[in-house]
Amino acid sequence: MPHAIARMAGALITAAAVAASLLLWAAPASAADLSGGRLDWGVKESFRSYITGPIAKGEIQTGDGASTSGGAYRFHSASGSYEGGSASIDYQGWVYFWGHDGELDLTFANPSVEYSGSSGTLYVYVNGSRTDMASLSGGSLSESGGTISVSGASATLTANGAAAFAGYYEAGQALDPVSFSADVAAAPEPTEAASETATEAETETDEVAGAVLDWGVRTSWRDYVSGNIAEGEWTVADGAADGGAVFRFTEGAGTATATDYELAYQGAVTFTGNDLDLTLTAPAITATGGKGVLSAEVDGARVDLVSFEAELAERDGLLVAEEVPTQLTEAAVPVFGGYYQAGDAMDPLLIAVPLTADAVLPALPDLGSEPVEAEPSTENPATATAATDDGVDPLVWIVPAALVVLLGAAAAIVALVQRAKRKQQAEAEAPPADETSEPTASEEDTPAENG
Ligand code: HEM
Numbered sequence: 001m002p003h004a005i006a007r008m009a010g011a012l013i014t015a016a017a018v019a020a021s022l023l024l025w026a027a028p029a030s031a032a033d034l035s036g037g038r039l040d041w042g043v044k045e046s047f048r049s050y051i052t053g054p055i056a057k058g059e060i061q062t063g064d065g066a067s068t069s070g071g072a073y074r075f076h077s078a079s080g081s082y083e084g085g086s087a088s089i090d091y092q093g094w095v096y097f098w099g100h101d102g103e104l105d106l107t108f109a110n111p112s113v114e115y116s117g118s119s120g121t122l123y124v125y126v127n128g129s130r131t132d133m134a135s136l137s138g139g140s141l142s143e144s145g146g147t148i149s150v151s152g153a154s155a156t157l158t159a160n161g162a163a164a165f166a167g168y169y170e171a172g173q174a175l176d177p178v179s180f181s182a183d184v185a186a187a188p189e190p191t192e193a194a195s196e197t198a199t200e201a202e203t204e205t206d207e208v209a210g211a212v213l214d215w216g217v218r219t220s221w222r223d224y225v226s227g228n229i230a231e232g233e234w235t236v237a238d239g240a241a242d243g244g245a246v247f248r249f250t251e252g253a254g255t256a257t258a259t260d261y262e263l264a265y266q267g268a269v270t271f272t273g274n275d276l277d278l279t280l281t282a283p284a285i286t287a288t289g290g291k292g293v294l295s296a297e298v299d300g301a302r303v304d305l306v307s308f309e310a311e312l313a314e315r316d317g318l319l320v321a322e323e324v325p326t327q328l329t330e331a332a333v334p335v336f337g338g339y340y341q342a343g344d345a346m347d348p349l350l351i352a353v354p355l356t357a358d359a360v361l362p363a364l365p366d367l368g369s370e371p372v373e374a375e376p377s378t379e380n381p382a383t384a385t386a387a388t389d390d391g392v393d394p395l396v397w398i399v400p401a402a403l404v405v406l407l408g409a410a411a412a413i414v415a416l417v418q419r420a421k422r423k424q425q426a427e428a429e430a431p432p433a434d435e436t437s438e439p440t441a442s443e444e445d446t447p448a449e450n451g
Contacts, residue, residue: 036368058099066093181371211252232273240267317359
């Protein structure tokens, strides 16, 4: 009997130690956090044509940083986790379908994917309610260069998804394919880097630095470039960033007051495609009395691209103007091949000038690294190698596995001791259920902000 008690005490101590180690181990996040990235999905080609065609006579808009890219809609700024070949990722942005004089009024917002191996589910907020929209299959989730991605997964409508289309489609019907990516390593924070370059408390002179300029050129221009006429693409360089629906030019330096400002930025965006090669370099804005012009270098010459009216408002250590409407200048008509006329509306501008070193610039949709095309893999990527490819210490897996074995052994010893004890007392009781509670992923289903 003393032996039994000593063994039980030993077992309990071991079990407690193991449980404590497990708790300690569970504290750091075991899954890799995701950031950056994009999800491309065109919903359904025939639906898009139907909306803008003669039947629904409607329109499609995108917002909250979503943009069109090719025929698809591009959602941005992934957040979520990736572990053992499974990913759970939320994206941001919305696309709005309107038609039949408002009878049809449908917002698809903040899509997310749950994906494991080569299948998963696409969720979308449909007019504010999270809906499992489509079953995904076919594309395998691969990791390369710190980016996970799935390219061209087939999507078939779920029953709930069919209901979202008012029953005009049936469950099982094919939707447009879905591609998505996200950066496994934390993405660099461009806003912080930029704000560090802000001038040291510049108030006495009007000199400023570290300003940014966001401009998407023109939505229909991006659609044309990436669509099936030009079949092209755009790239950013020299300090410009691609935010999907906008390009951000950085390191803006010059002088600024509310109404008079002169800022020269860094960065270039190049559009290429069939018979198309246009680079806009080193944009600059100049404004007097709130009336301004945005220019850029095109083929080595500076060209006024758009005019605008904006006074910069002081806010949180910034001078800012947002959603500033712009109009094409006469001089820029040839830049776009004569397809747009002087005075045509181009995309709105955002100007943000930090006045203090700790001013935080407006966030740009984070598209992350360029997703690496998944190569047809010859080997089956085992989850264990995926873990080491991550640069994750294999001990992260081995230690907990060993601990689980130990815990099992400890529990067995405790059970044996208890059984012997109960056998000695007359009647046996049912063994206590041993449950290990797993942390449940908390999900914040923020309602969609519909436009
Ligand atoms: C005034 C109300 C509506 C009328 C008169 C109407 C009429 C039609 C017609 C005639 C078609 C056939 C188009 C074709 O075959 O080319 C159609 C297709 C369709 N409608 Fe509507 N509709 C209405 C409202 C809605 C609403 C509220 C939704 C909800 C999303 C919807 C979703 C669809 C879809 C998904 C299709 C199939 C498009 C495709 O992929 O070809 N409709 N509708």
